Each structure stands twice: as structure tokens, then as C-alpha cells.
Amino acid sequence: AFDQHLNMILGDVxxxxxxxxxxxxxxxxxxxxxxxxxxxxxxxxxxVILISPLAKQS
Structure with missing residues (x-):
């Protein structure tokens, strides 16, 4: 979850x-x-500097 300030709650990190x-x-x-x-x-x-999706694993 995130808000307008990019505060984030991350699970299973x-x-x-x-x-x-x-x-x-x-x-x-x-x-x-x-x-x-x-x-x-x-x-x-x-x-927060960068947000990127995970690379696909084959």
C-alpha cells in the first residue's frame, strides 16, 4: 500500500x-x-528513490 507521499507498507521483505x-x-x-x-x-x-517491478524469472 502507498499514499500520495509515497509512504509505503511492504510485506514479506x-x-x-x-x-x-x-x-x-x-x-x-x-x-x-x-x-x-x-x-x-x-x-x-x-x-523512496526508485520503484520498479520484479524481473520475470524463467
């Missing part, structure tokens, strides 16, 4: 945060994704 660390010996970037499930999430409209 999966949040993914990717942190990047640098290996001090090899100077390689190490990507570490962290995921969490959120049953219901309120997103304030002024934090």
Missing part, C-alpha cells in the same frame, strides 16, 4: 546489505552479503 572489505595482504575486495527477512516494513516516502 528480504533486505540485502553488501559490505566490501579489502584483504590487507592481497588487496582484493571481499564481498559479504547479509540478508534478513522482515515480515512488515514501513518506508517513509522521502526515502
Amino acid at each position: 528480504e533486505e540485502t546489505i553488501t559490505t566490501i572489505e579489502i584483504d590487507e595482504e592481497t588487496f582484493e575486495q571481499i564481498y559479504r552479503p547479509t540478508k534478513r527477512h522482515i515480515p512488515m516494513l514501513f518506508v517513509r516516502g522521502d526515502g
Whole structure:
């Protein structure tokens, strides 16, 4: 659901945060994704930048 300010209530949300660390010996970037499930999430409209439908999966 959303309103005229684009405040949204989202259900069954999966949040993914990717942190990047640098290996001090090899100077390689190490990507570490962290995921969490959120049953219901309120997103304030002024934090919304882009809304896009999910890509079709085959």
C-alpha cells in the first residue's frame, strides 16, 4: 500500500546489505552479503528513490 507521499507498507521483505572489505595482504575486495527477512516494513516516502517491478524469472 502507498499514499500520495509515497509512504509505503511492504510485506514479506528480504533486505540485502553488501559490505566490501579489502584483504590487507592481497588487496582484493571481499564481498559479504547479509540478508534478513522482515515480515512488515514501513518506508517513509522521502526515502523512496526508485520503484520498479520484479524481473520475470524463467
